Amino acid sequence: MMKQDTSRNATYTVDCEDFVYVVEFNPFDSGSPGSLIAYGGNNYIAIASCRFQEEDTSVNGIEFKVLKTFHHESRVDAIAWSPETRCDALPPVLRFCTAAGDKTLRVFTSDFHDQNKCQVIDGHSGYINDVVFCSCEGNDIASVSDDHTCRIWDLGGKQIAMFMLQSPGMSVAWHPEEAFKLMIAEKTGTIRFYDLTTQQAILSLESLQVPIMSADWCLKNTFRVGAVAGNDWVIWEMPRSSYPQDNKPSHADRARSFRWSKCNDNLFATTGYPGKMNSQLLIHHLGHPHPILIGSASVRSGLSWHRTLPLCVVGGYRKLYFWLTEM
Template structure:
């Protein structure tokens, strides 16, 4: 695909302020929920597409609740406890802020709206992630640590892993309890057993800076972006990447594997804030979009939509996979 040819979003929604991050809920039972973080407000809403609901014309976005936030948001994580199909409803998520604090929000969308503050990091956090059981939250920071928080008990930090450089990404194994992936800016990606505190595997990209990594629906596949290069790993053969390709000649910022299709990987990088989606099977860039100011990137749980914040707009691209 010609780099200069960019595809406009399939759908867009405008907001009154700049969007800093966005996250679809990554769980089947709450897949319609989206969290949009503005400078001082967190908006939780639902998104439905015509692909799944014929009553919807194109796309329907409905805000549900707005929460106040005291600092510029850096990252969002949805709790697996979130569900609108039970009574009372539960909406639970965390926001990592520029004041080095994590705020844990709990709401029943009625009379209960609480938040707790998790403190302990000494520098900016780059990523946060709930374990699939919802008991622990992991966070990584520029302070060279990965911390685990007991979000259901006392919101205290229960464990700290000391890193060799700033932590850029953190993800949990979606099938095996207690396995955690931590990516560092110096190119190292380590898997830890959080129960034994042991590193069980490490991958070395050999390229710096490593700005992001992701663990997809297939736990054998890890994708990372380092200095604009997309690296794909098979963790059963960790000695070297399966595939390497330069996607962003001036560097990449973020990378995400689609929840619905393990062969689709999206990234955003420079120049021009280009959002690219690569089909790993055909090894082709199947979409090249563009955002104004980078405000996060997220995949829908089930449908082939990637969403990105673009200054004051939320942009959705539908990926056509043959």
């Protein structure tokens, strides 16, 4: 039996104006005293800074401040942070990219004040499921779509490469230590790594479960890839085998998201489908047979880990929920 004390209310909760569909901590060091976080919903994106008592003892619990809100013409489906975002530059630079319900990408650039620019990138013919900046300088953006393509764009919106996929692209990931590689997860169970220089596939991983809904490349261990497929979470250890090292059923009614912790390569989180009774957040540790934390709020969407703390966030109905784990 699972121990009952794993079910927990959120460590911190922040009220929002509207539904939250997507939420992303900035994974890069932006020079700000706290962490930057972006979240979005039907037609807005908010950028906030947050600090937690676990990283700054002068803070009582959580200190949360919305820095800027942008109007977004369409539903926000994904958000990616640019490594160029710097709060300590003069003038400061805020840059991020969104995937929208109207099948376009938007690159927002701002100085956090009056200088704001939005570049719309058009080219996908299906819904865009994920987007990531895929160069150390933040010049290039990769996006994957239901149209069976991954496309690479420059900041001006020019398409510089395209990879044809065999099914919808669900996740795309870039790793700062493997700067010339891109990981693409396809719905029908294949995860491929591409060399961005030669534009060739160099390695593929296969899931025995389908469909893959979300995959992530571990920041702390470049050999580790994780995904949710069907009801299970699935882990590969490269280059041992193209088949999974480990998998376990996690969500009774299909799993939705998979994200590795940014500070511990054994820690990861999964969520179930929004709107279901059991669409909860589960936090897993590879050394433990059962989830080490079950988030008791019914989550809606979005899942992201803090850059340095074992703390993750999910979006809800007019709320952000933050869970801290002890591991």
